[in-house]
Amino acid sequence: MARLPIYLRALSALVEDNIGTCSSEDLATATGVNSAKLRKDLSYLGSYGTRGVGYDVDYLRYQIAREVGLTQDWPVIIVGIGNLGHALANYSGFRSRGFRVVALLDAAPEFKDTEVAGLPVRPFVELEEIVRAQSVSIGVISTPAQAAQDVADRMVGAGITSILNFAPTVLSVPEGVDVRKVDLSIELQILAYHEQRKAEVAP
């Protein structure tokens, strides 16, 4: 369920505001979903609400976190410390949401002995070693598109089983490895599509 993290974020905001309990309607409007859908989503995890009252914010948050697997910190590595890799390495939001960037890797020799966001940039050849030593299972690819499949293969070879790919390529990976793709150009193109439709109807 891809919506659980959204609920989780909304619940965290409620905790900040010292709100102890909330109805499905409240959560639904806060997250922009239908309240029936929200209740059905939550019912898959178990019966954590109280009829006539709502959900205990803290308790529900813990239950969702447990379901998503965020009761532990996940070690993450980032490969490709260019424009995007820098931004990701510096992003503090990962840390606060259950992820710990344990290593940055790049193939370019210029990076030797440099640090980004307090972490040394390590040579790409050390991938296997790092993955093994830190039991990393999640890797982020922010290299150019041509290198992405190679990097993915090496990651899989090293034991990584989940990949977040920013390069605009379709990665082919063996069964059992999950890949999620984030493609900003495609997002913009989808916006452009709708934008064009608007422009067509108007004049």
Added chain:
Amino acid sequence: MARLPIYLRALSALVEDNIGTCSSEDLATATGVNSAKLRKDLSYLGSYGTRGVGYDVDYLRYQIAREVGLTQDWPVIIVGIGNLGHALANYSGFRSRGFRVVALLDAAPEFKDTEVAGLPVRPFVELEEIVRAQSVSIGVISTPAQAAQDVADRMVGAGITSILNFAPTVLSVPEGVDVRKVDLSIELQILAYHEQRKAEVAP
């Protein structure tokens, strides 16, 4: 249809390789979708294939580009030139895919008289002026979450009708304005969810 840009990219790659024609099967494997689905998608645009032969790569690419609205260049502004905003401003992939970053805006006074990726960083108060002068309809938000709703409101007020939001917030916008959200933490959390499932079955 959110898959058209994916087809577009694959077709561009085929053009690079001087491949003049291709079957739905070819395109389907290149993009990782089912060939029946792909044909159905394309049939919505019209009958651009030849039975027994396949699709003319160049022609199909143009038709999809036209449908998506990429026969023109879309001007785009980026608000919030921090870690992520820098990366976006420096990204050359937008330019080659039909988008032109026409302005960078940030509220922080430190940015006065600085340039990023060859563009001056302009004060946020100039938003309306820029949007009007350049007829911008697409805006990117890469500010902290607290500022995102404000920025979105100002954008909408200035005449922007499509927003790409990187801040982890649900934006509320009037009817007729499109918002797409990119949330990297959520992507990672979805990976963590699957990762946890794998770990549960194994031992």
Added chain:
DNA sequence: CTCGTTTTGTCCTTCCGTTCACAAACTCCT
């Protein structure tokens, strides 16, 4: 010109996610 091969375009079935609607469960007030 005909036949066999290839590939599109589309009908039809299946399946999954969404939404409605409502009984069951709980609280609070009198």
Added chain:
DNA sequence: AGGAGTTTGTGAACGGAAGGACAAAACGAG
């Protein structure tokens, strides 16, 4: 204690996307 008012959890209806399957169309060889 009972009734009024809330809110959950879920059965059932709905809608639309996905995929299987195949007829229609194009091409080339003989």
